Amino acid sequence: GSIFSTLPETPLDEPFAVNGAYKQDCNAQKVNLGIGVYRTSEGAAWPLRVVEETEKQIYETGDVNRHEYLAIQGDQEFLTLASGLVFGFGEDKDSEPSMTEQQRQRVVSIQTVSGTGANRLGAELLARNVRPGCVWIPDPTWANHYTIWDLAGVPKKGYPYYDATYKTFDFEGTFRTLSTSAKANDVVILHACAHNPTGADPTQEQWKMLAQLCKEKGIIPFFDLAYQGFASGDAKKDAWAIRYFFQELHEVEFCVAQSFSKNFGLYGQRVGALHVALSSTATNDTASKLHANLCHLVRGEYSMAPRGGAEIVKTVLGNEHLRNKWQEDLTTMSQRIQLMRNALFNELIKLGTPGDWKHVINQASCFIGMFTYIGLTENQVHAMTERHHIYLLKSGRISISGLNEKNVRYVAMAIDDVIR
Numbered sequence: 001g002s003i004f005s006t007l008p009e010t011p012l013d014e015p016f017a018v019n020g021a022y023k024q025d026c027n028a029q030k031v032n033l034g035i036g037v038y039r040t041s042e043g044a045a046w047p048l049r050v051v052e053e054t055e056k057q058i059y060e061t062g063d064v065n066r067h068e069y070l071a072i073q074g075d076q077e078f079l080t081l082a083s084g085l086v087f088g089f090g091e092d093k094d095s096e097p098s099m100t101e102q103q104r105q106r107v108v109s110i111q112t113v114s115g116t117g118a119n120r121l122g123a124e125l126l127a128r129n130v131r132p133g134c135v136w137i138p139d140p141t142w143a144n145h146y147t148i149w150d151l152a153g154v155p156k157k158g159y160p161y162y163d164a165t166y167k168t169f170d171f172e173g174t175f176r177t178l179s180t181s182a183k184a185n186d187v188v189i190l191h192a193c194a195h196n197p198t199g200a201d202p203t204q205e206q207w208k209m210l211a212q213l214c215k216e217k218g219i220i221p222f223f224d225l226a227y228q229g230f231a232s233g234d235a236k237k238d239a240w241a242i243r244y245f246f247q248e249l250h251e252v253e254f255c256v257a258q259s260f261s262k263n264f265g266l267y268g269q270r271v272g273a274l275h276v277a278l279s280s281t282a283t284n285d286t287a288s289k290l291h292a293n294l295c296h297l298v299r300g301e302y303s304m305a306p307r308g309g310a311e312i313v314k315t316v317l318g319n320e321h322l323r324n325k326w327q328e329d330l331t332t333m334s335q336r337i338q339l340m341r342n343a344l345f346n347e348l349i350k351l352g353t354p355g356d357w358k359h360v361i362n363q364a365s366c367f368i369g370m371f372t373y374i375g376l377t378e379n380q381v382h383a384m385t386e387r388h389h390i391y392l393l394k395s396g397r398i399s400i401s402g403l404n405e406k407n408v409r410y411v412a413m414a415i416d417d418v419i420r
């Protein structure tokens with residue numbers, strides 16, 4: 001016997017399980033559209049060129065302190081640059097330095113174990129101190145949101161995110177649900193851009209109405225920002241919603257879970273930050289207490305976030321030459337993904353596959369980023385894998401970046417086959 005013999009069953013993590021099944025498949029034509037990682041046109045992993053250059057540079061400086069402990073909050077210079085990227089501090093060259101400084105002081109930032117760790121730390125902070133009645137989670141969402149808020153012990157409710165008929169963000173459903181049922185101090189999870197898994201985002205007008213709703217009802221927005229710059233190729237554009245909430249709603253306090261996994265290709269390095277935007281009337285004392293509380297939570301969990309990846313991000317964001325190179329790499333990634341969206345659409349049209357495929361490329365309004373809901377049933381997804389060795393999530397989410405010139409026609413033919 002064992003004290004662990006009565007442990008409960010835990011659910012498999014679907015993206016990692018699908019990835020594992022793909023790896024075990026020996027078929028030469030297999031295609032991995034499961035996990036959300038960037039792949040080149042050869043289907044290979046891609047360390048960003050700017051990251052390779054920066055790694056060499058860091059290594060060559062031979063800083064003897066490079067393996068020392070960070071502070072509990074993480075690397076302050078990294079945090080200043082990371083929050084600048086989210087909120088745009090100092091980007092507007094005409095704005096008064098004192099204004100920028102005032103704005104900066106409204107944000108408390110802590111380095112985290114990537115985006116997941118930021119989501120987790122934010123959930124823990126709110127669960128312990130704000131005690132929300134519930135957290136409103138978009139249906140569907142990144143499945144880890146359920147686990148994270150479960151572990152934090154906050155009751156979960158869903159809001160209808162996706163309109164399957166029109167293949168768009170379900171603004172009416174979302175607005176109706178939150179305005180009739182959400183209470184003050186409830187949390188609402190919002191994907192800041194490139195919604196995972198659907199690829200459908202609110203328009204700017206819809207964001208404005210959601211912001212107003214949060215303000216009127218006292219709902220606490222919690223932005224998950226996992227694809228800044230990666231989605232559109234433009235970091236500023238991808239942060240639009242967050243910057244709008246920050247600049248236009250001075251009373252609404254909110255969290256941002258920032259990840260550098262995708263936009264720097266630093267998946268295994270675990271680079272991220274949690275930013276808490278305070279109301280403009282919060283005192284400095286509140287800001288320092290908040291900072292201390294976050295540090296306390298981090299200290300008890302793992303003392304501090306890891307150092308190596310944050311060093312790379314800090315070096316790039318703090319240097320104009322490297323930052324420009326980063327921009328080039330973002331463009332490379334986002335353009336290849338867009339190209340593959342178009343290629344898949346064209347192949348489906350050529351095949352005359354039954355259905356309306358415009359949503360795959362309809363990026364102007366809604367479909368953006370790494371993923372799209374291709375619109376297959378669970379049985380059809382099963383057939384994609386069984387008959388064609390193509391791996392995707394059972395919701396029909398595909399990771400566009402698994403497509404390339406060599407396999408896109410094969411994938412389109414498989415979709416055509418399972419639909420007919």
Ligand code: PMP
Nearest residue numbers: 114115116142196224226259261
């Ligand atoms: N949020 C969303 C919506 C994501 O898609 C991801 C990555 N799959 C994350 C957070 C966090 O990823 P990481 O922990 O690697 O930053």
